[in-house]
Amino acid sequence: MEMKNIVFTDQMMKNHPYDEKTGLLNVTPEFDLTYATDEKLGFIFSPDMTIFRVWAPAASKIELILFHTLYGDGAEHIAMNQVAPGTYEIDINRNLDNVAYNFGVYYPDGKYTETVDPYAIATTSNGERSVVVDLLTTNPENWSERMPPFTATTDAVIYEASVRDFTMSESSGAKNRGKFLGVVEKGTKSPNGLPTGLDYLKELGITHLQLMPMYDFQTVNEENPEEKYNWGYDPQNYNVPEGSYATDPRDPKTRIREMKQMVQGLHNAGIRVIMDVVYNHVYDPDTHPFERVAPGYYFRRNEDGSMSNGTGVGNDTASEHAMMKKYILDSVKYWAQEYHIDGFRFDLMGIHDVDTMNAVRDTLDEIDPSIIVLGEGWNLNTNLPENKRASSINARQMPGIAHFNDAMRTAIKGADMGGGFDPGFISGKPFMEQWIAINQQGGLYYPQDIAGYQQPDQIVQYVEAHDNHTLFDKLAINMAHDDERTRTRRHLLASTLAMLAQGIPFIHSGQEFLRTKQGEENTYNLPDEINMIDWERRDAKQKEVTYMKELIRLRKSEPLFRMQDTLDIAKHMEVLQADYYQIVWQLENETDFYYIIFNGNGDPRYFSIEEGNFELLVHDCTVTLDNPRMWFDTDEIKVEGFSTTVLHKKK
Template sequence: MTACAPVVPPSSGATVDSATTASATTSSADADGQRALWIDAETIALDVSGEAEEVVLQAAGEEYVLEDAGAMTEEQADAHRRYADYATFTVPRQLDVAEALRGELAVVARDGSGGVLEATGVQIAGVLDDVYADAADEDLGLTWKNKKPELAVWAPTARSVELELHTTPDAEPTVHRMKQDKRTGVWSVKGKKDWEGQFYRYRVEVWHPETGQVETHSVTDPYSVSLAADSTHSQIVDLEDPALMPEGWEGLDKPAAVDPAAAQIWEVHVRDFSVADETMPEDLRGTYSAFTESGSTSVGHLEDLAEAGLTHVHLLPTYDIATIPEVDQAQPDCDLTEFAPDSPEQQACIGEVRGDDAFNWGYDPLHFNVPEGSYATDADGAQRILEYREMVMALNDMGLRVVNDVVYNHTSGSGLSDTSVFDRIVPGYYHRLDAEGNVERSTCCENTAPEHTMFDKFIVESAQLWAETYRIDGMRFDLMGHHPKDNILAVQEAVEEIDPDFLLYGEGWDFGEVAGNAMFEQASQLTMGGTGVATFNDRLRDAAHGGGPFDEDPRMQGFGTGLWTQDNGSGLTGDEGQQLDQLLHAADLVRIGLVGNLADYTLTTAGGETVPGSELDYNGAPAGYTEQPGEAVTYVDAHDNEILFDLLAYKLDHDVAGLDRARMQSVNLSLATLSQGIGFVTAGSELMRSKSLDRDSYDSGDWFNAIRWQCGAAEEFGDSTNGFGVGLPPAWTSEAKWPWAEETLNAVEAPTCEEIEFSRDRHLEQLRIASSTGAFSLGTFEDVAERVEFPLDGAGEPGVITMTIDMSGLDDAFEQVTVIINPTPEPVEQTVPERAGAAMDLHPVLQDSVDEAFAEAGFDAEAGTFTAPARATTVFVE
């Protein structure tokens, strides 16, 4: 876009004449940016100087004088919060609004002598929502009637839309005229039976603000349900075709639903899951079909997790991804196994091909309603649909529900870019623009605008499609705080009509142009309490780790990484007294996290105050913000930032031995698994998985990301048992941490296969405890508030948390449960007078634990004193 002039100071009220028309005296070509807002059919808003004597709209070579309408109404100001102080102007009735919207628009403000005070383009999303409100009720994309396809696309500003129909992606198209419904702005065409299986694009003639002229685009369908390889063309397929359904699909039995508070989630990337599994058929590695191979090591592990109590598999993005080639995939042109553990050569070699290789996390959506083709055995056409359903069916057959990671908050491209779809059909509508008319990019990429009616509609219908036609069981919303709360609640209502137990959660972070509800009430942590939609709990995460995910120096310690109890010598946490103060506050944050970050749960802080969770401080924000425990996703690692093993490598004292590192892995994972919230674990963390300290492995290739199932025996992936020490992490994300990474890669050893097996078995034990003990999934605020206590909170025993759960009167295997979380290097004794005289014993699962340290655990009934081993979470029951 052309450079934009500074914004004119806010208006104190311009004086203008009544509506008239005249030939334009200032060319719209002189206008820059898009600072005027056409907010409804009758109103344009502008931040204009009080010196303005005349404000005009230029459209179709004419000028239309706009009448001063004063300040925004209350309703307008709420709908356009960022611009609530703009002046408003009335559009003259004689203007053909629909016709004006098809061409270039400009608003010009002049002073009394005719001098131009402002000349700018116009943002049109508001007026489109008003004029074409009926479009919200239309069927868009591909529909079937009497076994014949019909195609419809919303393009209200287009001058013409035609259908390009191809028998194959490479064939010359036949062009079919599409007809516009002027009431809705929808263009449609009715097809023939023999169109099924053919490919298509839309030929759209539309004025585009990026070039300031009419452009003709050939563009895929944003509502596509199938695609050619590399997303070159949309494909006409019937999702109800039996050929696209695996045997038994229509009668698929879903795993029993669980309360959100009982959910245990395993987050995995489709390619990571199997690409390094040598027991997997080579042609299925990295594919949807890998999940169907029950004889493989990777699937066998997943079956073990499910048997132990895992309830959901969370798949990183699996819609059509802009940044993964589906046909020609590059490979690093070097032997990555040859280099030293702290060498920069591995990442340099991967960096040469990272834009063209087979790996990306996939947070770059291209077509939201089509499975990604690179994960199918054949990327060209509908095979991906069948194989995706086979994957869902296989996971369901294991007893696992399926969660899709969805990214509606941005697209990979906008404007005229190759990966722009929406913006080449309705320019300036589907993306959120700033005051100058530029696309906002606070999400990383091209921010979308779910606050606009037709993108809200798209998101809701997309969620319905995945829930209904692919039978997924949940969704995780990326950067959910960039969505309006109303949008997420509309999704919730829609998917729960299909499946009342559909699980919804997301990232409720509050930042960017929408922060603080600046544009609308957000779907953020502090607004979603009471909705049943969960948000990720960064409070417990940061308290367990120490510091935060964006620390320059990664060695800051926390409750689960040795703060005060085993200092790593970094000096980052101050002297011993400062460390103790930090540890006690971190323990308070862990406690409120263990009960699901309930706003109204009361606890005694390290300072001796009894406060509700909403008054416990987390960096100036309330630590407690939920109304029900299942509204918190409790986790200590995720795909973002360093994985748990790597965090511990940085933060634990380097002298901590391998088996004790495995124990610390287990203690930290227990904070998620044994919490009252939704338990969430990154795939492979139970195997001490490492990414060689990579903090953001979104584009780091298989080498840094693959789960090493064969513990260093997979020839292609070198001899690292878990992925640690396979080179310095990639410079494009982690170079700032290389000084600490190099030191850590040399000072810390990768775990042995025995230590990895120990870590795995301990996690399975914790899942069995959680799934067999109702105390860890009470499900309601009332039960948690009444039954869960921290009898030794306050100053208590530094570095140790004791939690009691009274299950009397409930239908459960145990009457009383006591949990002692001890990440310190020494065994501890914890006296709970209320337990004196009780018949407490070690949980049956721990009586057969692989960790011999639990033999030290015991209970003195006379004194009510528990003994718990070092670096362990110990559960006693009665």
């Protein structure tokens, strides 16, 4: 749109949307038609001039505050021009690279507040001031274009980790422990001399590393991060890397450069990066720039003016509003283009609306259609009609967007809530077999009153994530009298049920070596000692790690385990049995034939098979792909208790 300076008249002020009684905008259905803008917001940098533009429909006047130094008190206050209803702009004709700025907001009732730029891409420590940066100066050496497009979403093997947890333990052998750079240090080893960190991920064979929040979050002191722990689901500045993960949080460019170095190092290792994004709520809405530039707009409100609270943390963002939708789209586009991010995991995705999530998919398709979009499609009680929520029940409305399949997770190990006492298939709960088998078919025959999955690329298959008890700790609750061998076998069986299912497999960091958080269920703010990866435990569980590594190899080696369409699943996969703690299915195409048998009983079971010379690829908690045992000319196979058997033959 053409931008023109606007001079306020008394009549315009009389019709101003800011309600002086409530201190909120009067957001009517027509509000966006008058005030929304499609202009680029934030700053537009060039060496000779920087344009600042902010959307602040509640303001009667906006000042640009240019600080003389990053951390000093001196500042220059410059009135901005209203160039469209609610949009303010100013051009500064000098080089402002690495200059701190904020906005001063004057409301019609005479109130005043100062805020960081909602579109800030760099800040001083702890996100207190926005900073102009020349992004070209933040690029690492040999910073190149994006990786080539990924093959297919169902080819992915996703591994979830926290930047901090991954290398915080001394046992990681990393120099930059808990930092972006620590994730990609090469040659790190545990005290026992085994590879850790990046080298370990390469050996494991994952395709995508999903990193928990690494944008700027609020409750960790960036200048002293070890004084307090937090996962980072407390957003402060959405488009700024988290300073506690940088080697120098006081230098605005360091965190940008080092996050790019991390992405670059992972890409060079053949591993793509999925970013955990939390657009559904902010940590403190009252002090967040959303509320300071547009009070009452960016958050859903109930009829009494209170904030909708489907998130459970006191506020839900209003993605159905044009400028919140624009913000989400601008943000994912920025991360994908500037940082070469390969996927986005949407926290509490069910808070958002279907149209916005489809627009996210469309926006990213223009950059790279193989960018993965996945999220938590829980149907949460937010102030938005259920048929418009981006929940799993509405998955049919969102092609190309994946949802965490909590239904299979719960069937396998039991519900996570309420102390974790509910058992599942692996811990003796009856009648879970058919439900697990249905879920393993990747959307084929899926009951649409449970979830609207249409294709396998819409289903994330998992048994453990950062939330709730780890699988090992839950088994310790459910099956307290198990010996170590039995608990391990149940654990491996659970992981295999998810890893070999049709869909997108997902592994929580440490799951492959039976990660424990000392029995704690919700560790979002517990100390490093509880949350950090224990690499010595990995060393002690090498057999289990090898099992998962070889399962990944098996899945990647055979397209039948990662079909891309439910029509192919219907053609090539058949469930033969699902009862009495036993699930049996076969995979078959023109050249290969597989039996996949899951035994949830504690003792061996025998299964009828067709006669032939079969390779025994998985058996008795061991995967053997290179020199498999043979099962010769017999019509029966013995499957050990709490284990999986996979048989293969060429046709």
